[in-house]
Every structure is written in C-alpha cells, then in structure tokens.
Amino acid sequence: xxxxxxxxxxxxxxxxxxxxxxxxxxxxxxxxxxxxxxxxxxxxxxxxxxxxxxxxxxxxxxxxxxxxxxxxxxxxxxxxxxxxxxxxxxxxxxxxxxxxxxxxxxxxxxxxxxxxxxxxxxxxxxxxxxxxxxxxxxxxxxxxxxxxxxxxxxxxxxxxxxxxxxxxxxxxxxxxxxxxxxxxxx
Amino acid sequence: xxxxxxxxxxxxxxxxxxxxxxxxxxxxxxxxxxxxxxxxxxxxxxxxxxxxxxxxxxxxxxxxxxxxxxxxxxxxxxxxxxxxxxxxxxxxxxxxxxxxxxxxxxxxxxxxxxxxxxxxxxxxxxxxxxxxxxxxxxxxxxxxxxxxxxxxxxxxxxxxxxxxxxxxxxxxxxxxxxxxxxxxxxxxxxxxxxxxxxxxxxxxxxxxxxxxxxxxxxxxxxxxxxxxxxxxxxxxxxxxxxxxxxxxxxxxxxxxxxxxxxxxx
Numbered sequence: 001x002x003x004x005x006x007x008x009x010x011x012x013x014x015x016x017x018x019x020x021x022x023x024x025x026x027x028x029x030x031x032x033x034x035x036x037x038x039x040x041x042x043x044x045x046x047x048x049x050x051x052x053x054x055x056x057x058x059x060x061x062x063x064x065x066x067x068x069x070x071x072x073x074x075x076x077x078x079x080x081x082x083x084x085x086x087x088x089x090x091x092x093x094x095x096x097x098x099x100x101x102x103x104x105x106x107x108x109x110x111x112x113x114x115x116x117x118x119x120x121x122x123x124x125x126x127x128x129x130x131x132x133x134x135x136x137x138x139x140x141x142x143x144x145x146x147x148x149x150x151x152x153x154x155x156x157x158x159x160x161x162x163x164x165x166x167x168x169x170x171x172x173x174x175x176x177x178x179x180x181x182x183x184x185x186x
Numbered sequence: 187x188x189x190x191x192x193x194x195x196x197x198x199x200x201x202x203x204x205x206x207x208x209x210x211x212x213x214x215x216x217x218x219x220x221x222x223x224x225x226x227x228x229x230x231x232x233x234x235x236x237x238x239x240x241x242x243x244x245x246x247x248x249x250x251x252x253x254x255x256x257x258x259x260x261x262x263x264x265x266x267x268x269x270x271x272x273x274x275x276x277x278x279x280x281x282x283x284x285x286x287x288x289x290x291x292x293x294x295x296x297x298x299x300x301x302x303x304x305x306x307x308x309x310x311x312x313x314x315x316x317x318x319x320x321x322x323x324x325x326x327x328x329x330x331x332x333x334x335x336x337x338x339x340x341x342x343x344x345x346x347x348x349x350x351x352x353x354x355x356x357x358x359x360x361x362x363x364x365x366x367x368x369x370x371x372x373x374x375x376x377x378x379x380x381x382x383x384x385x386x387x388x389x390x391x392x393x394x395x396x397x398x399x400x401x402x403x404x405x406x407x408x409x410x411x412x413x414x415x416x417x418x419x420x421x422x423x424x425x426x427x428x429x430x431x432x433x434x435x436x437x438x439x440x441x442x443x444x445x446x447x448x449x450x451x
Contacts (some may be wrong), residue, residue, distance in 0.1 A: 024204035038204055045206060076362075122197040129194070134406060139248040144194045175190070183190035 136171030317342040359430035370423030
C-alpha cells in the first residue's frame with residue numbers, strides 16, 4: 001500500500017520527531033558543523049514536505065530521507081570549501097551535552113570521575129570516526145548507528161554492495177588501529 | 187573488549203540533538219532565508235579559502251600587459267603567483283585581501299610586511315545577465331550550451347572586483363567560477379584549497395585562442411570528485427570547478443572558452 005505523507009500536520013510532526021535528530025546526526029558527523037547540519041536537515045524536510053513523496057513502507061521512507069541527507073551533505077561539502085572551513089574546527093563538540101555511558105562493563109557511571117571518563121571515551125570514539133575518509137565514515141555510521149544492512153547502505157549511497165562491504169572492512173581496519181584494538185566490531 | 191556498536195551508538199547519542207517543529211515548514215520565506223544565508227556562507231567560505239597577497243607599489247600599464255602568473259598544483263589546492271612575487275624581490279608594501287573578517291595571515295620569513303585586511307561588501311545577483319547589467323567588470327563565462335543540459339540556478343557574487351559564480355545543473359552536476367583581478371598590483375600570490383583529500387592528474391588544455399588552462403582533479407578516497415581548471419590571463423586569475431561532468435564535456439568547454447574580454451577591458 002502506498003502511503004501518502006502530510007495528510008495532516010500531526011503525521012508530519014511524527015515524521016520530524018522520528019527522523020530529524022537521526023538525520024541531523026548523519027549530517028553533523030559528515031559536515032562537522034552544527035549550523036550546516038541543521039541547514040541540511042531543514043532542507044531535506046522542506047523537500048520532503050514540498051514534494052509530497054509517497055513511500056511503500058517505512059523502510060522506503062527512511063532510505064529516501066537518508067539518501068537525500070547524504071546528497072545534501074555532499075553538495076555543501078563541495079560547494080563551500082568545507083574542508084578548509086572545518087580545518088580549524090576539528091573537535092566534534094560534545095561539551096555541554098549530557099554524556100551517556102559508553103563502556104558496557106558494569107559500572108554505574110554515577111560519580112563525576114566516571115562521567116569524565118565516559119565523555120573522554122565518547123570523544124575518542126567520535127574523533128576516530130571523524131578522522132575516517134568521508135565515504136568510510138558514512139558506511140560505518142549507517143551500519144553501526146542506523147543498523148542498515150549492506151544492501152540498504154548500497155541503496156542510500158548509490159554504491160555497489162561489494163563496494164560497501166569493502167569500505168566497511170577498510171573503515172573497521174582503520175578504526176581498529178586508531179582505537180588500539182579496544183573494540184569488538186561484530 | 188567493548189562492543190563497538192553499542193559504544194558508538196552511545197557516543198553518537200551524546201552529540202547535540204536537533205528537533206524540528208512541523209509548523210515551520212509551510213513557510214516558503216523561511217526556506218528562502220536559509221538558502222540566502224547558505225549562499226552567503228558559501229561565498230564567504232570560498233573567499234576565505236583563498237588567500238591573496240597583492241603587492242602594491244610598482245604598478246604600471248606597461249607591466250600589466252605582460253602579466254602572467256605561475257600556476258602550481260599543491261597537495262589539495264592551488265597556488266598562483268606572479269613571477270615577480272615568486273622571486274626574492276624585496277617587498278615594499280603589501281596587503282592581504284580576504285573578503286571575510288577572519289581574513290588571513292601569510293608569513294614572510296625575511297621581510298617585514300605591513301598587513302592590512304580589507305573587508306568588502308558582497309553583492310549577489312540572481313543571474314549572469316543581471317550581473318552584466320549592473321557591473322562594469324570584465325568576466326569571461328563559458329558557453330553553457332556546451333555542458334549538454336539546461337542549468338537551473340545562476341548566482342553571481344561580487345566582492346570588490348572578485349567574482350564567485352555558481353551554476354547548478356542538477357543535484358550531481360554544478361559549475362563554479364572564481365575570478366580575481368590583480369591588475370592594480372604588480373605582484374600577487376593566491377593560495378586556494380579544494381574539497382577532497384588531494385589533487386592529482388595535472389594536465390593542460392589549450393583553448394582555441396592559444397591560452398593555456400592548468401587542469402587537475404581533486405580526489406577523495408581515490409575517486410575523482412571534481413575537475414578544476416585555472417588560467418591566468420592579462421591580470422586576472424580564473425579558477426573553474428566542474429562537478430559531475432565527463433572529461434569530454436570539460437575539454438570541449440575549455441577548448442571553446444573565449445577569454446578575449448580580458449584583453450578588451
């Protein structure tokens with residue numbers, strides 16, 4: 001059954017609630033600039049709203065949104081000399097954000113020291129991912145954060161499944177080196 | 187060992203959050219404001235990614251006729267210098283011109299350089315035609331029919347005598363032109379950075395007028411993301427970026443690129 005979007009504003013708000021932050025994180029990791037990432041997400045939903053796209057299922061809708069987000073990021077990347085602009089902004093900013101526990105080994109993380117350690121681990125992990133070439137970063141994020149399959153990643157990025165597999169492997173290898181083999185990538 | 191998937195998900199969840207309100211979206215003017223701001227940012231970024239040193243003091247009409255810059259491809263960018271600037275000639279006075287307030291500083295190890303950062307107003311035109319009507323700046327545009335398809339967007343930004351032109355054909359195909367005028371200066375030095383990890387495959391294309399474009403690719407992860415072309419012509423440096431176009435089309439555009447306007451004005 002084909003589902004038409006925006007039949008009412010409640011449905012659209014539900015879509016925004018479901019995807020705006022996820023798309024923002026894709027864009028933020030890609031562009032490493034909050035303002036750019038917010039612009040991308042707003043543009044994606046503007047296109048979504050204007051075009052009144054139709055989707056056969058939720059997965060189709062999600063894939064469409066991610067694909068348009070990645071394309072919008074690429075557009076900003078190439079047109080704004082982003083590499084130069086972001087060169088002075090190397091640290092992904094996690095300051096002022098409540099840190100969630102990362103390490104899964106049983107501590108409660110309730111004391112300030114644990115929270116600092118958690119923040120440092122988060123920063124180290126995000127920095128390692130950020131240092132990956134963009135094409136590996138996209139694949140790593142879509143696989144490990146969005147839980148997309150190789151086939152789905154191929155669809156949203158426009159790459160062959162074999163290319164995605166190879167990029168995922170290379171991305172993991174680079175991360176293993178940078179993170180000093182501390183993580184299991186299953 | 188820690189599980190990467192759960193660790194990464196937690197780390198990403200610790201990033202800033204962003205939520206939107208459906209009430210914003212029917213508002214066309216809201217979208218236009220975003221687009222307008224985006225273009226301004228792009229232009230500013232393009233200008234700040236280009237650091238120009240313009241050396242004053244010896245400019246004469248005679249010298250201008252012979253101006254030709256040396257174009258060199260660097261790691262992920264481009265360096266254009268006048269032959270005099272590249273030499274060891276003492277510098278009597280200099281200015282660094284950056285469009286944005288951030289400006290830029292270039293070190294000169296063996297000379298004392300007086301640095302002045304000038305901030306210019308930027309003017310945006312919605313088409314090349316509108317730009318031509320309103321500005322008396324010689325600018326050489328390519329024959330857009332050679333790109334093989336219609337373009338949907340034309341934006342010309344002008345800052346002092348520099349131009350930054352955006353032409354979009356589709357989501358994947360776009361063309362950018364930057365023009366820097368250094369005729370008022372005896373020497374110039376321009377450093378530019380491009381997106382991507384490196385620049386490769388330097389080559390030349392000579393147009394039908396016998397003028398030589400330095401052409402190169404910018405790569406990311408070994409894949410070509412754009413083709414750039416630079417030419418120095420009678421006191422102007424022209425840098426072109428082609429995204430999403432095949433070599434055949436790019437070569438055709440460059441071969442037939444008419445640069446005679448730079449000799450007329």
